Amino acid sequence: MKAWVCPGPGQDLVQVERELPEPGEHEILIRVEACGVCRTDLHVRDGELPDIPYPIVPGHQAVGAVVATGARTRIRTGERVGVAWLGWTCGECSHCRNGRENLCDGARFHGYHIDGGYAEYMLADARFCFVLDRELAASTTAPLLCAGLIGFRTLRLAGEAHRIGMYGFGSAAHILTQVALHEGREVYAFTSPGDREAQRFAREIGVSWAGGSDEPAPRELDAALIFAPVGALVPKALRDVRKGGAVVCGGIHMSDIPSFPYADLWGERLIRSVANLTRQDGRDFMALAAEGFLNPQVTTYPLDHANRALADLRSGKLTGSAVLVVDGQQA
Ligand SMILES: [Zn+2]
Ligand SMILES: [Zn+2]
Numbered sequence: 001m002k003a004w005v006c007p008g009p010g011q012d013l014v015q016v017e018r019e020l021p022e023p024g025e026h027e028i029l030i031r032v033e034a035c036g037v038c039r040t041d042l043h044v045r046d047g048e049l050p051d052i053p054y055p056i057v058p059g060h061q062a063v064g065a066v067v068a069t070g071a072r073t074r075i076r077t078g079e080r081v082g083v084a085w086l087g088w089t090c091g092e093c094s095h096c097r098n099g100r101e102n103l104c105d106g107a108r109f110h111g112y113h114i115d116g117g118y119a120e121y122m123l124a125d126a127r128f129c130f131v132l133d134r135e136l137a138a139s140t141t142a143p144l145l146c147a148g149l150i151g152f153r154t155l156r157l158a159g160e161a162h163r164i165g166m167y168g169f170g171s172a173a174h175i176l177t178q179v180a181l182h183e184g185r186e187v188y189a190f191t192s193p194g195d196r197e198a199q200r201f202a203r204e205i206g207v208s209w210a211g212g213s214d215e216p217a218p219r220e221l222d223a224a225l226i227f228a229p230v231g232a233l234v235p236k237a238l239r240d241v242r243k244g245g246a247v248v249c250g251g252i253h254m255s256d257i258p259s260f261p262y263a264d265l266w267g268e269r270l271i272r273s274v275a276n277l278t279r280q281d282g283r284d285f286m287a288l289a290a291e292g293f294l295n296p297q298v299t300t301y302p303l304d305h306a307n308r309a310l311a312d313l314r315s316g317k318l319t320g321s322a323v324l325v326v327d328g329q330q331a
Contacts, residue, residue: 003119004306005055009047012307013058013118021123022068028075028126029068030083034138034300035117036061037309037322038146038171039229040085043253044112045310053113059324060085060110061145062117063138073126082130082286083122084145086277087114102153102276109276118306120326130282133290143296143321144289147171148179152285154225154250154274155179161223165190165240167213168228169198170313171296171321172250176225177205178294188217192228192316201297201319221245229253234271235260243267250274298323 001020004013023029041058043049062083066075075081089096090106101107110116110124132141151172158164164180166173167190177187189202193212202210209218213233217240224237224247234257237247244267252275265271297320301309309322 001120002303003057003115004303005057006045006052008054009052011045013045013310015304020121023070023073023123025070025072026125026127027070027123028066028073028081028129030062030064030081030122030124031067032062032064032117032120032122032326034063034142034326035059035324036142036146036171037301037306037313037324039313040146040252041111041118042310042314048253049112056112057115057117057119057122058111059117059119059122060112061142061147062110062122063132063136063142063145064117064122067121069126075126075129075131080132080134080136081124082132082141082145083110083117083124084128084130084149084277084282085109085111086128086279086282088125088128099278099280102278102281107276118303118324120303128279130286132286139298139300139323139325140296142323143171143175143298144285144294147321148175148289148294148296149282149285150274150277151176151225151227151250152179152288153277153281154227154248156281157248157272157274158223158225158246161221161245162186163188163219163222165217165221165224165237167224167226167233167237168230169202169210170227170318172227173225174201174205174320175294175296177202177207179288181206182293188219188221190215190233195316197319216240223248225250227251229255231255231257235264238264238269238271241269243269246270246272248272248274296321300325302327
């Protein structure tokens with residue numbers, strides 16, 4: 001099989017040929033059809049996360065068909081599955097036992113600790129995979145598995161907020177905007193300053209307002225969701241939210257947050273991060289997605305163009321989500 005691996009921090013991915021792996025007792029072997037490209041893949045490539053066990057195959061938004069199973073899996077050969085970020089948890093620590101397996105200290109993640117979906121085949125622990133409808137298109141389902149799913153957890157942490165600001169209008173924000181509008185909320189989109197293309201895209205989806213992140217919010221917001229990895233957006237978003245409002249950071253890595261006056265936090269404003277996902281988040285979100293109202297905008301790349309997809313994501317010239325499609329597989 002063909003796989004694209006990160007050989008070390010700061011290095012471009014390289015293609016390698018590998019033997020097809022054998023599934024362990026809880027594992028399934030998946031023939032990958034499509035795998036979404038996430039900003040976290042860039043952080044893995046750039047070495048911005050701790051303890052990356054290079055060489056590693058990135059990718060944690062994979063859709064594919066099960067071609068072999070271990071002895072103890074519920075999922076059968078021929079089923080269609082989605083692989084998300086969460087790859088394994090200990091099941092025994094206080095976080096795992098209290099419904100917060102996303103915080104498990106022993107957790108392992110696809111495309112970070114476990115080889116991911118930038119490959120023709122991948123192994124995954126069946127207990128952490130989501131069975132998908134066979135009819136779903138792989139390319140538009142893949143971005144739901146991280147951008148959609150962790151974005152969904154980010155939105156949930158904003159509580160009942162009605163007027164929501166989204167900072168960084170890429171893969172996650174454009175999917176989450178569709179969820180928020182479906183729930184009757186208002187969305188305000190903040191893009192890189194001067195990115196008129198992203199602002200036009202946000203308006204097309206139905207936001208109430210779109211502008212640069214250097215502009216003040218046109219109305220006081222109930223919550224701010226930050227998807228861009230830019231720490232300076234945190235104090236800016238804090239000034240945009242009302243008393244009691246929350247600023248929720250949806251990324252795994254961010255540049256340092258500059259200092260700001262305590263008065264900006266005063267009034268019971270809240271800053272929090274979102275870490276990973278639970279399997280329950282996945283079941284809840286995939287059930288919502290099955291209602292059929294989500295319409296992710298994707299740019300597809302052949303698997304062989306993984307480096308170009310990452311470069312396009314970095315440069316900000318992508319609209320919506322980037323997805324790698326494996327040759328010969330349906331997209
Ligand atoms: Zn645990
Ligand atoms: Zn991701």
